[in-house]
Amino acid sequence: xxxxxxxHFTKRLSVLFAAGILLSFFLPWVNWGSVxxxxxxxxxxxxxxxxxxxFGLASPFPEMDFANAVFWLIPVLSLVVILLxxxxxxxATLWGAMAGALALSLAVVYALFTNELNMFDPAISLPGALxxxxxxxxxxSIGLILCSWQKKLVWKxxxxxxxxxLSYLAFSQIKKSQLTEKVAATQTLTAAYxxxxxxxxxxxxxxxxxxxxKYREQIVEVTGIISELNAKDSTATLSMAxxxxxxxxxxxxxxxxxxxxxxxxxxxxxxxxxxxxSIFSEIMGTQTISFKHAILNN
Amino acid sequence: xxxxxxxxxxxxxxxGLFAQAKKTTSATISFDASTPxxxxxxxxxxxxxxxxxxxxxxxxxxxxxxxxxxENKKVEEHFNAERWLNSEKFPKFSFKxxxxxxxxxxxxxxxxxxxxxxxxxxxKETTKAITAPASITIKGGKIxxxxxxxVNLPEFGVMADGKKIAQDAKVSVAATLx
Numbered sequence: 490x491x492x493x494x495x496x497h498f499t500k501r502l503s504v505l506f507a508a509g510i511l512l513s514f515f516l517p518w519v520n521w522g523s524v525x526x527x528x529x530x531x532x533x534x535x536x537x538x539x540x541x542x543x544f545g546l547a548s549p550f551p552e553m554d555f556a557n558a559v560f561w562l563i564p565v566l567s568l569v570v571i572l573l574x575x576x577x578x579x580x581a582t583l584w585g586a587m588a589g590a591l592a593l594s595l596a597v598v599y600a601l602f603t604n605e606l607n608m609f610d611p612a613i614s615l616p617g618a619l620x621x622x623x624x625x626x627x628x629x630s631i632g633l634i635l636c637s638w639q640k641k642l643v644w645k646x647x648x649x650x651x652x653x654x655l656s657y658l659a660f661s662q663i664k665k666s667q668l669t670e671k672v673a674a675t676q677t678l679t680a681a682y683x684x685x686x687x688x689x690x691x692x693x694x695x696x697x698x699x700x701x702x703k704y705r706e707q708i709v710e711v712t713g714i715i716s717e718l719n720a721k722d723s724t725a726t727l728s729m730a731x732x733x734x735x736x737x738x739x740x741x742x743x744x745x746x747x748x749x750x751x752x753x754x755x756x757x758x759x760x761x762x763x764x765x766x767s768i769f770s771e772i773m774g775t776q777t778i779s780f781k782h783a784i785l786n787n
Numbered sequence: 788x789x790x791x792x793x794x795x796x797x798x799x800x801x802x803g804l805f806a807q808a809k810k811t812t813s814a815t816i817s818f819d820a821s822t823p824x825x826x827x828x829x830x831x832x833x834x835x836x837x838x839x840x841x842x843x844x845x846x847x848x849x850x851x852x853x854x855x856x857x858e859n860k861k862v863e864e865h866f867n868a869e870r871w872l873n874s875e876k877f878p879k880f881s882f883k884x885x886x887x888x889x890x891x892x893x894x895x896x897x898x899x900x901x902x903x904x905x906x907x908x909x910x911k912e913t914t915k916a917i918t919a920p921a922s923i924t925i926k927g928g929k930i931x932x933x934x935x936x937x938v939n940l941p942e943f944g945v946m947a948d949g950k951k952i953a954q955d956a957k958v959s960v961a962a963t964l965x
Contacts, residue, residue, distance in 0.1 A: 544868075544870065545864060545865060545868035545869065545870070607948050607950070607951075608825075608946070608948055608950075608951045608952060609865075609868075609870050609871075609946055610870065610946060611946065611947075611948045667861045668825070668827055668859065668861070669859075670859060670860045670861060671858055671859065671860060672856075672857065672858065672859070672860045672863060673860070705853070705875075717812065717813075719813045724815075724833055726812075726813040726833050726834055728812060728813075736812070738812055738813070738834045739834075740832070740833040740834050740854065740856060765851050765853035765854040766851070766853055766878065767851075767878075768849065768851045768878050768879045770836050770849055771847075771849065771881070772808075772810065772836050772837075772838045772847050772848075772849055773810070773812070773836055777812070777834075777836065777851065779834045779851045779853075779854040780854075781832075781834075781854050781855075781856040782856060
């Protein structure tokens with residue numbers, strides 16, 4: 490068995506492409522408005538920090554964020570290729586193909602993700618957001634894969650097409666799952682606080698900013714006397730008021746309407762729901778604390 | 788003394804006027820900014836405070852932005868985010884207007900009356916004048932009303948690309964007033 494040495498031209502190209510991938514990894518691939526994002530940001534976990542801070546888009550799988558460290562293999566493998574080709578006079582082989590494939594898969598994710606940001610900032614367009622380092626990384630990745638072996642055309646094509654196709658499919662699947670992801674059923678959630686309705690209203694009336702900071706976006710179980718109840722078909726709301734007229738009101742989940750109808754003003758109930766905080770009503774002249782996705786918790 | 792009496796009389800008069808308005812704390816606003824590309828940007832808020840004064844024709848509503856309930860978790864998060872409604876900073880939608888032709892409505896007689904309502908809609912502390920057709924139904928002394936209108940979201944500083952989020956959101960306000 491003979492090992493083919495790469496030609497001078499192939500050797501130079503391999504080193505050039507590997508260096509291109511290595512360098513571009515640390516440069517901005519995309520620009521989200523005024524926020525430059527490099528490939529390194531994905532490897533360090535900063536990618537989703539930036540997307541959450543600037544667009545409210547958190548990592549879809551935060552428990553898997555550690556896996557993003559795999560993208561450090563892009564500069565590491567690129568460096569291995571440079572050393573392999575220069576010192577061992579060999580083709581980049583699998584090392585080069587893997588570096589190129591990883592960079593290509595990341596480039597697809599960056600392009601698709603950036604394209605979605607237009608929804609949050611119409612000034613962001615994909616062609617305008619992609620930076621020179623992005624194009625350099627894509628060209629260098631394809632080039633390096635093509636130079637990785639002397640022949641093996643099928644493998645080369647596979648290492649180019651597979652990461653693009655897999656990244657596209659994975660991204661589409663995640664997007665689809667997010668578009669169909671329902672709000673968690675309140676039944677399955679544990680209440681962060683269990684409070685009496687009048688005491689809760691008093692907290693909001695006394696210092697609404699502190700109470701909002703404490704309860705807003707939290708699942709809260711409230712127990713109190715029904716002051717008003719409206720239920721029809723699949724919708725139901727229920728209020729509990731204090732002596733001043735300030736009140737807490739619950740919008741129930743659809744399957745709760747029939748159960749809510751069984752109660753009447755004056756009954757004592759426990760309701761669990763997602764607190765939306767308070768507003769001061771100019772119309773009623775009172776504090777209104779509202780909840781949604783509520784369920785009876787008697 | 789005279790001044791105190793006058794102020795007291797003014798307060799009583801104001802309270803009397805206020806008492807005339809029919810109110811509810813469980814009106815519904817339906818919000819639909821969905822597009823064919825993204826059909827999930829729809830929500831309802833069923834805890835809207837609304838009032839209608841049959842004597843003056845003044846119509847008002849207030850809604851807690853955060854209490855719009857979406858079926859989709861991500862869209863509910865985005866709706867409240869800084870670049871959209873920024874509900875932490877601007878927690879309330881409000882409208883104050885008037886029935887343009889209140890004489891068309893006989894609040895003492897059962898029937899369905901079509902009217903036009905004009906007023907100021909405030910979203911994210913931006914106020915714009917809107918006019919919307921409304922239907923008022925009187926039945927057994929109860930007043931129900933429905934108004935449908937569109938809200939151009941960018942005019943109120945709400946990001947909407949027109950592809951995934953409609954720039955003109957359809958809004959429907961329905962209230963049964965007591």
